[in-house]
Amino acid sequence: MHHIYCPYCEETREEEEYSYTGEAHIERPKDPAAISDEAWGDYLFFRSNPRGIHHEMWYHAAGCRRYFNVTRNTQSYEIHETYKMGELPTVTAQVPTPAPKAAQQGEAS
Amino acid sequence: MSQVNRLATGGRIDRSKPMSFSFNGKTFQGFDGDTLASALLANGVGIVGRSFKYSRARGILGHGAEEPNALMQLHTGNAAVPNPRATQVELFDGLVSGSTNGWPSAEFDLMEWVGKIGGKFMPVGFYYKTFMAPQKMWMTYEKFIRKAAGFGKLSLEPDPDTYDKINAHCDVMVVGAGPAGLTAALEAGRSGKRVIIVDEQNEFGGTLLANNQTVDGVDAATWAEQATAQLEAMSNVLVMPRTTAFGYYDHNFVCALESRTDHIGPVSASGSRQRLHRIRAHQVILATGAIERPLVFGNNDLPGIMLANSVSTYINRYAVVPGNRCVIMTTNDSGYQTALDIQAAGRTVVAVVDSRHAPDGRLVQQAKAAGIEIMTGHGVIEAQGSKRVTGAIVAPLDAAGDTLTGPGKTLSCDLVAVAGGWSPVVHLSCHTGSRPVWQEDIAGFVPGPSIQNQHLAGAVTGDYKLSQALNAGVQAGAAAVGVESSHVFDCGDESEGAAQALYLIPHTKPISRAPKQFVDFQNDVTAAGIELAAREGFQSIEHVKRYTAMGFGTDQGKTGNVNGMAIVAKALNKSIAQTGTTIFRPAYTPVTFGALGGRDVGVLLDPARHTAMHPWHLANGAEFENVGQWKRPWYFPQQGETMQQTLNRECLAVRNSVGILDASTLGKIDIQGKDAREFLNRVYTNAWSKLAPGKCRYGLMLKEDGMIFDDGVTACLSDQHFLMTTTSGGAAAVLGWLELWHQTEWPELEVYFTSVTDQWATCSFAGPNSRKVLEKLCTDVDLSAEAMKFMDYREGTVAGIKARIFRISFTGELSFEVNVPADQGHYMWKKLMEAGEEFGITPYGTESMHVLRAEKGFIIAGQDTDGSMTPQDCLMGWAVSKTKSFSFLGERSFTRPDTARADRKQLVGLKPIDPTVVIPEGSQIVMDPNQPIPMDMMGHVTSSYWSECLGHGIAMGTVKSGSDRMGQTVYCPQADGRVLAAQICSPVFYDPKGDHHND
Amino acid sequence: MKKYSGFSLFKHSLSHHENWQAAWRSPQPKKEYDVIIVGGGGHGLATAYYLAKVHGITNVAVLEKGYLGGGNTARNTTIVRSNYLWDEASKLYDHSLDLWKDLSQDLNYNVMFSQRGVLNLGHNLQDMRDIERRVNANRLNGIDGVVLNTAEVKEIVPVINDSQDIRYPVLGASWQATGGVARHDAVAWGFARGADSFGVDLIQQCEVTDIITEEGAVVGVQTTQGFIGSKKVACVTAGNSGVMAAMVGLRLPIESRPLQALVSEPVKPIIDTVVMSNAVHAYVSQSDKGDLVIGAGTDSYNGYGQRGSFHIVEHTLSAICELFPMFSRVRMNRAWGGVVDTCPDACPIISKTSVKGLYFNCGWGTGGFKATPGSGHVFAHTLAHDEAHPFAAPFSLDRFNTGHLIDEHGAAGVAH
């Protein structure tokens, strides 16, 4: 049961007030028409999904209705920091997650 | 029967309050302060149940949460409670109890013979090795297996009790009110911080209540009473007896179950039976103590074989001595205390059998001085008896306790008290993912490192001395509130000799041939079973657990696990540290479903949302439909009407005169700001740059994958002010969606969103006479066809109320929607009904609305779309702009290979060939109904109705390349064998040119 | 492999069960294998079994970081059914159901597959439309299923609350009589024993720490027991698939979420079938031991902790008490969590990757147990032929780029 600090309400609140909304820092391509189907598919669906440090977005649905970022360990569920939209994390994984690159299909199938 | 084992004096029972209770149909007497277990033992009841697999007679082993055998069936009728432990049931007058197993009774169980004979063929894992052929027979075998399933029995009637929940917050949560918990709470409480202390028992004190020691010169039990009174006097401390902390979750969230009325009667007379406390604590102190381990030897499950510490507890706390001639089997000094207690109670100690060769502790000396016979370097290798222990075979052991060094002899006895060492209660600390650590010196697991703000105190750390527990509690309490304390308690001489780590006592025969040596009593897991599992390759402790079912019982292995792990380790030639332990999961002790569900049942299961006009709908006989959380009128039947007759009447009223619909449930989002148009351009498929104030436009909203997510009409109230409508079920999701994009991607856009769903009540009235109705109530807006065109928006006064008027239509008829502040919604509705009376204004519900819109081919997002439909699939390419400079959400996905395919399923109209037929919604569509199964399915029917206005059935459905198949006949094979044929057509069945709504 | 039977039990009882042999060997890893399967859960073991049995490929290692069948196989609510909506999914799951029917005999291991029937309840009109649609699709695909009304549901589950005045009344259900439950651990053990008997090496306590590639092709894996070579590496690691993919710099369309389940104390049999309700998030059956086995919803966040948040369990049990008002007096014995690999379309990935010789079988989300034999069977084909089995072909990774998703939860909301 997470206890999460909302950087806008400046209080730690119960998990029930929030909803999780996915990996953070995934930027929408500036010119979607210009990118390949692979790159678009990657943006839509492919995620880093690490075991360990994860930067993710939560929505303070029952509170201030702000989205914000959380750096959380997906194994221990420890929350290292929460930070506002547009800010960058200060706690990052020692071994960085791989650069975005979709696992693509071989030709045969 | 008299209380043969009850002592005349002593204990914490109230002899002035006798209580009568029944067990397996017989009536007994006990006292206030008894547990069902202590009362049964007082009355000399030995057999309390039968074992699960072998139907062996079982008696009470322990005195608390660890009890594996004494599972009861309590109360009768709808109050029946299956499976509570007799050791945790407080006695009350009139309590009705019984065993959960045994046929015809627990005392004389015929299944015992099946177990005795069949048991030989039922080693662990035997199910996996047989009953395989033929496969179909398994269900038949299983029927018999299931007959033996389960312990207690549930009533078939609904539960008469209620359960509720409390959210609590504190600075310090103390789990356990034994010596360590009490001093921890006292220390923390003195700081003035908010403290909660819980204990599963009715009385605080834990081991202090059955202890002969003194605390700072005060008798232990008296000290506990004083400490409890001090805590109760602190306003910042919440003292909760009968409350079990059963789960420890992340970020110091602890769940505790408070039993509020179980000790009073079978059903709660008023208030809740149990209350779940959801506690968020800054600091948690676990003072959960330790549980004594039994030892594994032949027939060690016979009634009359008990934990030594439990025997002492029954004597000291309940004034019950559960036997006359007692053998104590011990591996450490604590067994000697039990011997002294038995002797003090006036019963015979036959011998203390100590596996150690040269014990010399303080208690050993006391026992010697008391003249108690001590057999050092010996072990009980087998118990004798059938329904109760009658003797113990004792044999000499080598120093390691591995091998017998001489012949055995039999000691006659009716009670064997077993002291096999202690297992700290590490359960809660495991719940948050911390793995327990084996500590060789105490031969037990202690809590491992944790990332929670967690402190440990007392026996849970493997330190069993009373003074240490009290002092550790002080330190934990001080640390939790950030102070220092130097208070040290004195409990006299507590010196003890070293304990021996012994789990299985060897027998003259190898394990596989020895009499059954039980490890897990509840699941009938034996040492031989564990050894067999290891032999068969189940080497991980988790495998052993799963293969043998060790630790799977309702006691979750509280007494048996460590012994089992030791036996596995030995079989594999590993250390216990290497073998490791299984993980304890919540709940520490079982928790009623009712308490976990709380009050969120019945009408409170989920909020039912109502519109301002809801009272009118109720008063006028509406049938309701659940739409999201909303209750919407489904149809308004009149006396004697079938549902179809109602729909026909409602639909014709709209087509021919005027009908009225409560459309308040549609989501409404107020959008203001300079960039509102730009924002709409990005989230909708169509263009919003040029929509003039006073105009409305329909919009489709897509997810980034290009699939329809929501739709609705948005009105331009002023140049920088829009009102968006969403589907009834989608309002919250759409608002979250808009905020997501605004806050995360486009914060530079100056736009604000505010939900106004609840602010506005919406009356939608449709039909050729709708203008006439509105004209009667609204004089300040020119409602003429020329002045107020289709998709126009005006502000005006309707029935004296400032209103927003929209000329939009979901029925294909001339139609208006009037929004008024919801406080006046009910009034507005009534005024419209009055005004419409002369035209026969007819209220209609969602079902007629569905029919009317289907006649016009309008989609319902979520019914005609399913998350896999693009606008093009719905033949709504007209609503998709190709000229917007910004690539709107979802646009890019249109050009993906699959989304761009020509043979995608498209939404088309379906006209049944037989006009009287209404094709069932959900029918699958095929081109050739005679093809063999599996058939090539082309799509399915999404919406289908009888159209009274058109005089035939109509339907919408998805069909592969549907728009290229106009005029083709498709077939819908039904489960009953009928094949319904339909012709593919435009989904617009009614007024294709739109003359009516433009009227 | 010594055959198990009632007779063998009798025979061994004469020697006090002292002579049973190990169900599988505990070999040291060889230097190189034809195929390495990473993940010794049900799906990985089934893959190994069918690779050997159907394709004759026996120089295979299954590498398991913990113990066999210790992941989601050990943690699920064991529901088996095949009444999925879309053709692609229903073919795959029905293929699996076919294999289930003879699995005990095939493996000579009683996996206790019990076809006690599965009900999927509908609580509102759209639920019922979806049920009709799915059952019709099932029927025309040759999968058994009928739509039941409330009274018919009540007949099958007499203890269900059939009142129409409750917040979300039971309006009806789909009923797949051939669905049911199986003994989850036995499935892993049966496949393990079967694979071992063909010579497959099952290596436990062997964690893969890296996947080694040369020139875009797999050459082996680095493990806690050293380097093991192979030109084909198949990852069948469920919730850990993202971690495996990251080893070669790939990402997957997968997020790993906690999925919680719980059991009650054993009580005398009270329900005979599997009852599932998506709308109120509750799934229940009763085991042969008497436990009520209950599945809860997925937590919304990513988590590898094998535990989720308490409120998910609370929510599920309020729904259970609403559906079965007498169950509120039964007690929860134990609750736990698995790590499920959820895909955007609630369908699996059975696929090659851009790295030659690297294959993934994952994304089964909350519904993988029922697919165990089918998943292994088709994946073995994919590995053996370096080309997807026809039933597996739609489940390739590139559907996320082409848009050819098989949207089971979008369409029917029944992903469990």
Add this chain to the structure above:
Amino acid sequence: MTNSTHNAATDVMESPLHHHVAHTNAVDAGVVMTEDKFRGHLNLRGNPQDADFMAAVASVLGMALPTEPNTSVRVNGFVAYWLCPNEWLLIVASGAQGQVEADLRQAVADKGGNQHIAVTDVSSGQTLVNLSGSGLAQLLQKSTVYDCHESNFPAGKVVQTTFAKTGTTMCKLEDGSVDLVIRRSFSDYFFLWLADASEEYGLRIA
């Protein structure tokens, strides 16, 4: 621009909780509920860093908007709740919301009119409920996951959080009672919950 003014005629207006007055009122009730009906509720959005905006609002309300999270300001019958860094709930006298909205827009326009603001009348979509009594603390514990202990929820504090299975904005008052903002469509559920949760203390509708 919308100026929705309420008709004063009370038979025309129904508050969200109007039909619950017939509740069996307990003697010595531990929980007392009072609906403060028909107050004007305005949702206000704007940039608190924009001095012109803040000044404009202050000129209308006669008080500065609260900028500290979870706080409120209460002056001359105006109440302003902080909802998020750029959002406030203004509670004004019954029927005054139209005028206040117009005044706010005018005041902002007077500052140059370039401010990015939004004012939305939500008076009818929600209602203000006051809860008090000796059972209040426990009732709140049953109903919300927020820590309502006075050390965490002092007078004047405003919190948006859950209330049973719905949401609320609640404000602690000086007298120890709590004002709750309840959405209209959830008000029947709210009352069912309240009646159930307060049963052991007794409930009186004032």
